[in-house]
Amino acid sequence: EVQLVESGGGMVQPGGSLRLSCAASGFTFSSYYMSWVRHSPGKGLEWVSAINSGGGSTSYADSVKGRFTISRDNAKNTLYLQMNSLKPEDTALYYCARGRITTVQAIQTYNYWGQGTQVTVSS
Secondary structure (H helix, E strand, O other): OOEEEEEOOEEEOOOOOEEEEEEEEOOOHHHOOEEEEEEEOOOEEEEEEEEOOOOOOEEEOOOOOOOEEEEEEHHHOEEEEEEOOOOHHHOEEEEEEEOOOOOHHHHHHOOOOOOOEEEEEOO
C-alpha cells in the first residue's frame, strides 16, 4: 500500500527556515513525479512544488518561487522541501503527494494523502 509520512514542521518566526521530509513506501519511489501541496483555512488546498522522478526538473508556485527548494533522495525514498524566508502566509498543513499533482483537478482526485505536517509562521 502507498504510504507517505510527512515530518519536519513546526513553529518559526517570519524570515526563518524549515526543512520538511516525506518518507515514502509501498511503491517504486524513483519512478514517480512527486509534489508538495498545502492546506490553509483561507486558501484551501494549494499546489506548492513538483519534481520529476530523477530530480533534474523542478517547478514552483509563484508564491514560493525563490524561497522554497524541492529535492529528493531516491536511495532513501524521501522527498524534501527546504523552506527559507518564511512568511505568515506560508502557515498551512503541508502534504506530499505521489505524481504531478499541480492542478485543481489533480488535487481533487488524488487518493493517497498522509497525515501532513503543520507549519506555523508567527512572531
